[in-house]
Amino acid sequence: MTQTINLDEINDETDALRVAVSQLEAGKVVVVPVEVGVLVLALPSQLGAASRLTEIAKAVPEAIPVVAMAHRSVIDDYADNLSTLVYKLSRRCWPGPVALRVGGGQPEGFSADWSGDAREWALNASGRVFAIPRSNFSNTLLKRLSTPALGLVIPQTELERLDAGWADLIFSSREEVYEEGLTVVDVDGQNYQLERAGAVTKLSFSRLTGEVYVFVCTGNTCRSPMAEALFRNMLAQQMQCADDELLDRGYTVISAGLAAYPGSPASPEAVALLKEQGIDMSSHESRPVTEELLFHSDHIITMTQNHRDAILNAFPELAGKTRLLSDSGKDVSDPIGAGVEEYEICRNEIEGYLRLLLDQQSST
Structure with missing residues (x-):
């Protein structure tokens, strides 16, 4: 029943989590809510776990087999030769409504030790599908397991x-879900293709694969905002597109400060200087450097x-x-409170370093 x-x-979900773990360890099928359904x-x-899930999948053609994990680092234990992509x-995608098909067409890592049909679960010639749910209960449950789960x-x-009795334990919730369902992406080296469209659209996903540049200073009101605005302008000119089209071209350029207070405007001197070049910084709001921001970036430039x-x-x-903005190891001094002339020197210095950076990036 x-x-x-x-x-x-x-x-308090403690007891519920304990029950879920004990049921799974006893060979039962447990259902939990996630952001794309259940x-x-x-x-x-x-033994027989994969076969039982296979029977469920036969009754629901829309079901997507995955290997469900709690943390992205676990993937290294179950797939070989993973690319930087x-x-x-x-x-950038985990936890969330995106699954990645990676690895080869054979059981790899610890999955080679799985028994029976489990070794082939969510696996085809292109690799195995892995997912990390964002939903709190589901993610916490997976963290309490000693191995990724078949899902x-x-x-x-x-x-x-589904017929009555198809699962042993069902956790329900009124949690909001993405009606478009799970997005599945097949990653092959540095290339990818959407295997299944879902909550993350093709355009949104192309943005996720782009290059993210983060310029860092102290307060994010003088140096790094100027570097952000100047570099974005240079990129747009090089790509012959508008500034607001860079994201769709695969580039995100932002700035942050190690001691920044959120929401402060750029200094008036910096705004006025860049306005002379036709660059509008009036809407800038400072942001602090965060761990998430750093790990999501591709280029951190201080x-x-x-x-x-x-x-x-x-x-x-x-x-x-x-890396340091300057190739020579020279610091870009903070002009705050030093007057317009120092701001102009700072702006010119940053601009020169950025042109070298852009040349370097273009040649790689």
């Missing part, structure tokens, strides 16, 4: 097709060595994409 637990009626789970270590997309993503509207050191002291793994 199927047991149903309404998560909306629970204040996720039907079973453990690969349990896979890692970029995993940072089926099913639209809520299709559940009525105004001083101290800025770079501060970032790398906190996140040494970002060394490969964090």
Whole structure:
């Protein structure tokens, strides 16, 4: 008999999570809400788990087999020779309504030790499909498991097709869902194609694969905003497009400050200087540097060595994409409070370094 637990009626989910884990470890099928419908789970270590999910999938043609994980780092244990594009997309898409098909056409990593049909779950000649749900309960449950789970993503509207007793434990919720469903992307090296359109459109996904430049200073009101605005203008000129078309061309250019207070405008001197070049900075609002921003970026460009050191002291793994704006190692001094002439010197210095940067990027 199927047991149903309404998560909306629970204040503390601790007991519910414990029950879910024990049911899965006992070889049962557990259903949890996710942002694209429901996720039907079973453990690969349990004999017959994949066969049972396969029978469910036969009744719901729209069901999407996935391997459900709690964190993107786990993928390294279950797929070999992953490209830099896979890692970029995993940072930007997970957790969320996107699944990635990666790896080869054979069981790889620890999945080669799975038993029976589990070894072939969500696998075809192009690789295996992996997903990380954003929904809090589902993600927390996956974190409590010792292994990724075999999963089926099913639209809520299709559940009525299933017979009574198709699952052992169902967690329900009024959580809002993306009606378009799960987006599945096949990643092959540095190339990708949408295997299934869903909540993330083709245009939105192309933006996710683009290059993200982040210019960093201290307060994000003088140096880094000027660098952001100047570089965006240079890119647009090089690509012969409008500034607001850069995102669709695969480029995101932003700035942030290590000690920035959110929402502050750019300094009046910086706004006036760039206005002379036809660049409008009047709408700039400062933002602080965050871990998420740094890890989602492809190029972190700092105004001083101290800025770079501060970032790398906190996140040494970002060394490969964090650099000083100046190739010569010279700091760009902060002009704040020093007068218009110092701002002009700073602007000219930044502009010169940016032209070198753009030339370097164009030649790679």
